[in-house]
Amino acid sequence: MPSQPSAYVSDTAPERGALRPARSWLHSDAPSRSLNGLWRFRLSPTASVAEDFAAEGFDDSGWDHIPVPSHWVLQGDGAYGRPIYTNVQFPFPIDPPHVPDENPTGDYRRHFEVPADWSEAERVVLRFDGVESLFKVWVNGDEIGSASGSRLAHEFDVTSSVRPGDNVVAVRVHQWSAASYVEDQDQWWLPGIFRDVTVIARPVGGIEDVWLRTGFDNGRGQVEAEITADAAAFPVTLRLPELGIEQVWATAADVAPLEVDDVEPWSAEQPRLYDVTVSTAAESIAMRVGFRTVEIRGDRFLVNGRRVVFHGMNRHETHPERGRVFDEEHAREDLARMKRFNVNAIRTSHYPPHPRLLDLADELGFWVILECDLETHGFGDLDWVGNPSDDPAWREAYLDRIRRTVERDKNHPSIVIWSLGNEAGTGSNLAAMSAWVHARDTGRPVHYEGDHAGEYTDVYSRMYSSVLETEQIGTDGSRAPLLNCTPAQGARQRTKPFLLCEYAHAMGNGPGALDQYEALVHEHPRLHGGFIWEWRDHGILTTTPDGTPFYAYGGDFGEVVHDGNFVMDGMLLSNDVPTPSLHEYKAVVQPVRFTFDGDEVAIANLRHSADMSDLRFRWRVEHDGTLVESGDMEVPVVAAGESARVPLPRIAVTQDAETWLTIDAVLAAETAWAHAGHVIATAQLDRSPRRPVPAVRRETDWRRSDGTLTLGIAEFVDGSLVSLAGRAVAGPRLELFRAPTDNDEGATQEVEESDASLSGVSNAELWRRDGLDRLTTRRLSVERTADALRTIAKVSAANSALSVIVESVWSLVGDELELRVEIEPSRGWLTVWPRIGIRFDLPDGAAPVDGAEWFGLGPLESYPDSIRAARTGRFSSSIRDLSVDYARPQETGHRSQLRQLTLTSAGAEVLRIETFPDTHGRRPGFTLSRHTPQQIAQAGHPFELPDSTTSHLFVDAAQHGLGSRACGPDVWPEFALRPEARTIRLRITAG
Ligand code: GAL
Numbered sequence: 001m002p003s004q005p006s007a008y009v010s011d012t013a014p015e016r017g018a019l020r021p022a023r024s025w026l027h028s029d030a031p032s033r034s035l036n037g038l039w040r041f042r043l044s045p046t047a048s049v050a051e052d053f054a055a056e057g058f059d060d061s062g063w064d065h066i067p068v069p070s071h072w073v074l075q076g077d078g079a080y081g082r083p084i085y086t087n088v089q090f091p092f093p094i095d096p097p098h099v100p101d102e103n104p105t106g107d108y109r110r111h112f113e114v115p116a117d118w119s120e121a122e123r124v125v126l127r128f129d130g131v132e133s134l135f136k137v138w139v140n141g142d143e144i145g146s147a148s149g150s151r152l153a154h155e156f157d158v159t160s161s162v163r164p165g166d167n168v169v170a171v172r173v174h175q176w177s178a179a180s181y182v183e184d185q186d187q188w189w190l191p192g193i194f195r196d197v198t199v200i201a202r203p204v205g206g207i208e209d210v211w212l213r214t215g216f217d218n219g220r221g222q223v224e225a226e227i228t229a230d231a232a233a234f235p236v237t238l239r240l241p242e243l244g245i246e247q248v249w250a251t252a253a254d255v256a257p258l259e260v261d262d263v264e265p266w267s268a269e270q271p272r273l274y275d276v277t278v279s280t281a282a283e284s285i286a287m288r289v290g291f292r293t294v295e296i297r298g299d300r301f302l303v304n305g306r307r308v309v310f311h312g313m314n315r316h317e318t319h320p321e322r323g324r325v326f327d328e329e330h331a332r333e334d335l336a337r338m339k340r341f342n343v344n345a346i347r348t349s350h351y352p353p354h355p356r357l358l359d360l361a362d363e364l365g366f367w368v369i370l371e372c373d374l375e376t377h378g379f380g381d382l383d384w385v386g387n388p389s390d391d392p393a394w395r396e397a398y399l400d401r402i403r404r405t406v407e408r409d410k411n412h413p414s415i416v417i418w419s420l421g422n423e424a425g426t427g428s429n430l431a432a433m434s435a436w437v438h439a440r441d442t443g444r445p446v447h448y449e450g451d452h453a454g455e456y457t458d459v460y461s462r463m464y465s466s467v468l469e470t471e472q473i474g475t476d477g478s479r480a481p482l483l484n485c486t487p488a489q490g491a492r493q494r495t496k497p498f499l500l501c502e503y504a505h506a507m508g509n510g511p512g513a514l515d516q517y518e519a520l521v522h523e524h525p526r527l528h529g530g531f532i533w534e535w536r537d538h539g540i541l542t543t544t545p546d547g548t549p550f551y552a553y554g555g556d557f558g559e560v561v562h563d564g565n566f567v568m569d570g571m572l573l574s575n576d577v578p579t580p581s582l583h584e585y586k587a588v589v590q591p592v593r594f595t596f597d598g599d600e601v602a603i604a605n606l607r608h609s610a611d612m613s614d615l616r617f618r619w620r621v622e623h624d625g626t627l628v629e630s631g632d633m634e635v636p637v638v639a640a641g642e643s644a645r646v647p648l649p650r651i652a653v654t655q656d657a658e659t660w661l662t663i664d665a666v667l668a669a670e671t672a673w674a675h676a677g678h679v680i681a682t683a684q685l686d687r688s689p690r691r692p693v694p695a696v697r698r699e700t701d702w703r704r705s706d707g708t709l710t711l712g713i714a715e716f717v718d719g720s721l722v723s724l725a726g727r728a729v730a731g732p733r734l735e736l737f738r739a740p741t742d743n744d745e746g747a748t749q750e751v752e753e754s755d756a757s758l759s760g761v762s763n764a765e766l767w768r769r770d771g772l773d774r775l776t777t778r779r780l781s782v783e784r785t786a787d788a789l790r791t792i793a794k795v796s797a798a799n800s801a802l803s804v805i806v807e808s809v810w811s812l813v814g815d816e817l818e819l820r821v822e823i824e825p826s827r828g829w830l831t832v833w834p835r836i837g838i839r840f841d842l843p844d845g846a847a848p849v850d851g852a853e854w855f856g857l858g859p860l861e862s863y864p865d866s867i868r869a870a871r872t873g874r875f876s877s878s879i880r881d882l883s884v885d886y887a888r889p890q891e892t893g894h895r896s897q898l899r900q901l902t903l904t905s906a907g908a909e910v911l912r913i914e915t916f917p918d919t920h921g922r923r924p925g926f927t928l929s930r931h932t933p934q935q936i937a938q939a940g941h942p943f944e945l946p947d948s949t950t951s952h953l954f955v956d957a958a959q960h961g962l963g964s965r966a967c968g969p970d971v972w973p974e975f976a977l978r979p980e981a982r983t984i985r986l987r988i989t990a991g
Pocket of ligand 1 (some may be wrong): 185186350386422423463505531532566569967
């Protein structure tokens with residue numbers, strides 16, 4: 001058999017023999033057989049191997065087996081190559097539309113049975129729901145066709161090649177092809193047949209395609225059916241039993257819109273679906289319709305006449321073991337988790353997901369932006385020279401992609417916007433896609449972020465615009481320039497609804513400022529919210545040579561070109577564990593707002609359309625974090641957009657403890673995604689009486705000191721602490737460093753809210769330059785009185801004249817030990833600081849410190865610009881669980897506003913620490929960790945952290961914010977930590 005590999009893989013429109021037009025993914029009772037399962041498989045290093053394997057009688061008994069669906073690079077323990085991760089970069093030479101001869105090529109074969117009665121079928125169709133990236137198909141030795149469009153469905157007519165009984169299908173898949181240039185999404189390159197393969201008998205008189213377009217207006221629903229079937233297939237019957245509808249259309253010409261009374265609308269909050277069947281004598285199709293009308297009125301995006309606010313996530317299909325192979329159970333749990341965290345929208349970044357995902361979105365309730373499989377980001381680095389988006393040679397490929405996208409998923413009520421793709425520059429092919437969508441579907445607007453000037457899209461969309469710029473987009477009358485827009489284009493963009501298709505880059509520890517973005521949405525109706533980048537980390541589960549499991553990112557598979565851990569930027573870790581940022585998100589977007597006012601609370605319903613009849617309200621009172629009283633709160637049913645004032649319960653306030661009232665809005669009954677009692681929204685009110693802070697005792701008779709000294713539970717040798725309550729302790733030492741977060745390492749130019757002199761240099765780089773990670777100490781003095789010890793030290797780094805003076809005063813107050821540390825920077829520090837804190841080292845000894853109980857903010861870590869999920873209360877945790885396992889180890893575990901802390905060992909109290917607020921009322925936070933920031937900063941993966949024999953306690957007067965600078969704005973000035981003098985004051989007692 002001839003082979004012409006190079007010509008074929010470089011074809012921009014390699015679609016041959018596939019059925020057109022594309023059609024919906026339907027639940028039909030027509031016979032079909034899944035070809036999922038084990039196939040014979042062979043991998044070749046080039047595309048030029050002979051095609052003789054496609055012959056019917058070819059002997060494949062020496063080949064391996066591989067599961068379909070799967071990616072070959074995730075099978076066979078490396079025998080079939082390894083995954084490659086790049087963001088923008090192409091992992092092959094940029095030579096469009098050509099790809100290298102080194103082009104991994106997978107040949108697949110399997111037998112399948114065709115039932116005898118399929119010979120009565122009108123057609124036999126072979127369907128591929130996803131193959132990356134280019135493939136060719138043979139049945140019983142006949143070449144059937146070829147296709148590309150990895151995350152799109154392709155169907156082939158194989159009627160004349162199949163026969164009853166045994167058949168052989170052969171598929172050749174090339175990892176690289178011309179299509180790779182337009183599938184340059186930020187994700188792993190994962191070749192193979194990774195979605196279902198099905199062989200389908202299309203009945204004579206069947207329904208080729210059906211589209212039920214629905215609408216909703218004032219309690220009335222509309223159904224406009226488009227039925228694609230032969231004339232002989234009629235009559236066609238549409239049944240909607242729940243509403244008593246049975247509509248028979250005798251001929252195609254009779255098909256007419258239906259008006260339906262008394263329907264309930266579909267929304268993401270109340271995803272009301274109605275079962276419908278559409279049938280002929282030969283075939284019946286089961287559908288679930290939702291009634292809703294999508295519309296843009298002026299600068300508002302409305303569904304059923306009401307403004308939509310997207311609390312969305314960018315969702316990739318990614319799984320640590322399966323890659324992009326769909327697993328319905330896992331996907332359903334993932335979506336249910338989104339609902340539990342108050343997420344109401346999904347952008348299917350950056351391609352259509354497995355079709356079942358949209359059934360789940362319809363059912364559980366999400367506003368969906370459905371995105372086409374298209375990205376050419378790598379051309380951006382070439383100033384978009386040669387970008388396929390503006391090259392007529394690619395026009396047909398672009399149109400093919402968008403047609404396949406829209407046609408496959410057009411029936412889903414959850415899809416409210418079509419997106420042309422992502423980061424593909426701009427050009428006439430994108431405009432052509434948009435024109436095609438507008439002509440085909442008048443019921444949904446078109447989105448594409450790269451259309452900055454708004455030439456062919458209906459909504460204004462941006463990614464990572466700063467808080468300031470987003471505010472200027474939302475503000476009526478603002479003339480602030482918009483990205484890549486002339487003033488006139490900017491004015492045009494401001495007439496449209498705005499959304500952030502990506503914001504708040506959730507890489508590592510962060511992002512900060514979620515609440516600032518959310519506040520804008522409530523101030524400026526043109527702003528319709530946005531989609532977090534992104535839902536989950538893309539780590540791939542693998543092992544070190546010694547068998548330690550870990551989640552791999554770019555470079556871990558020896559890639560020549562890669563983008564490191566930029567693929568680990570989710571609100572969920574690779575192992576499904578929600579990060580603190582997801583909890584923060586949940587709190588920030590909670591759909592119920594509480595505003596305390598005297599003895600009342602105003603409770604506002606911020607939802608799109610659902611009232612609050614599904615919620616119950618509970619309250620509780622805690623004294624210093626200990627529950628003293630609780631009850632239910634009577635709250636009237638509040639309609640969406642309304643609010644009600646409710647009296648607060650009369651609560652017991654005590655003089656000697658903090659009194660906090662907490663109100664939770666919880667689900668009254670179980671839903672498809674959460675149990676009854678699940679907390680939707682929370683608010684806290686501080687009812688504590690003011691309590692004076694005891695004055696610092698003044699010591700006067702200081703004299704020089706050396707040798708040993710005992711102050712209550714503390715022992716000192718030559719001015720240095722050596723033990724507390726009989727256990728070895730070292731410290732306190734000044735700590736200004738934190739293991740840089742991914743945002744600390746970010747060097748984006750977008751620092752308009754902070755210091756322009758920092759542009760292009762990361763904060764972490766500046767910290768290393770200043771030597772914050774390698775501070776040294778010079779003792780200036782040690783003095784004592786009868787019951788106090790004072791040391792003064794100068795802390796600075798090699799080759800730096802900058803310093804910090806640290807004065808530590810230990811004293812006995814009654815039988816309690818007090819420590820006061822004054823931290824005083826020299827002049828001349830220019831950068832922000834990661835933290836201002838002190839560190840104690842507690843070697844393991846016989847009873848390692850392995851846990852903490854505290855009264856302060858918790859239960860999870862918090863930072864100045866990510867603190868909304870934290871509540872005041874009493875919490876406990878093992879030392880292990882105080883840290884988050886970010887894919888690349890970094891700063892983690894800071895608990896803010898500490899009042900009391902007990903360090904524990906196997907549950908027994910070791911030391912108790914009480915904090916005092918400083919003169920501004922600020923309390924320190926704490927971190928308890930098995931590693932120092934210096935150790936953490938050295939590790940690329942959790943398994944690289946050294947074994948530890950010491951627990952480290954950090955008490956921080958302050959921490960720098962998190963920001964979003966790994967991809968987006970730096971820390972907002974208010975939350976940036978400038979070098980400044982701070983005081984830390986503690987009382988320490990034995991446990
Ligand atoms: C965007 C892009 C995403 C992702 C993100 C950074 O520019 O659309 O796919 O790369 O940046 O993680």
